[in-house]
Amino acid sequence: MFQDYHSTGEYSQRDTQDTKEPYIRRRLPKALIIGFSKCGTSALRSFLTIHPDIVAPGNEVRFFTDHYSKGLEWYRHQMPKSTANQITIEKTPGYIKTLETLDHIHEFNPKIKLLVIVRNPVTRLQSQYAHHMYKISVSRSNQSIVSFEKWLHLVPF
Numbered sequence: 001m002f003q004d005y006h007s008t009g010e011y012s013q014r015d016t017q018d019t020k021e022p023y024i025r026r027r028l029p030k031a032l033i034i035g036f037s038k039c040g041t042s043a044l045r046s047f048l049t050i051h052p053d054i055v056a057p058g059n060e061v062r063f064f065t066d067h068y069s070k071g072l073e074w075y076r077h078q079m080p081k082s083t084a085n086q087i088t089i090e091k092t093p094g095y096i097k098t099l100e101t102l103d104h105i106h107e108f109n110p111k112i113k114l115l116v117i118v119r120n121p122v123t124r125l126q127s128q129y130a131h132h133m134y135k136i137s138v139s140r141s142n143q144s145i146v147s148f149e150k151w152l153h154l155v156p157f
């Protein structure tokens, strides 16, 4: 599906070989932070983008999960502008959740670098619970605040 795009677009010779002149444009990611959620993925993105040669969008693009049908040109337009020497990365922790999504990523670029960060599963879950309850408390949802123990039985994993 992506072969034509790659041969004419993102990974063109100009992109990879012409490093003398800065050529500023939006580029597809060469590395993805794919998970796990609540394990410090935002911090990892922030730490990596301190490096001047790494750029990333500030939001979760969710291309391989929610916007796959929009195509690679849409995905590229979500990326910040970069020079040929910079590496674009993207962080969407939900990418690690299903095999279908991982297949999409593999089809996009089988050599892409995947970054996975893990955490003690109990504290990770407590973080997810706190985030979920916070969202309920600030929204007009008719869901109510429940205890951690009750939430464990309600939440879909």
Ligand SMILES: Nc1ncnc2c1ncn2[C@@H]1O[C@H](COP(=O)(O)OS(=O)(=O)O)[C@@H](OP(=O)(O)O)[C@H]1O
Pocket: 036, 037, 038, 039, 040, 041, 042, 043, 093, 123, 126, 127, 128, 130
């Ligand atoms: N450096 C470092 N080390 C350990 N833990 C850290 C670090 N930076 C952020 N955090 C904690 O990671 C939690 C947020 O994770 P994510 O950014 O992956 O959340 S999200 O999935 O993008 O919503 C969130 O956890 P909780 O505070 O327990 O909710 C952050 O505090």
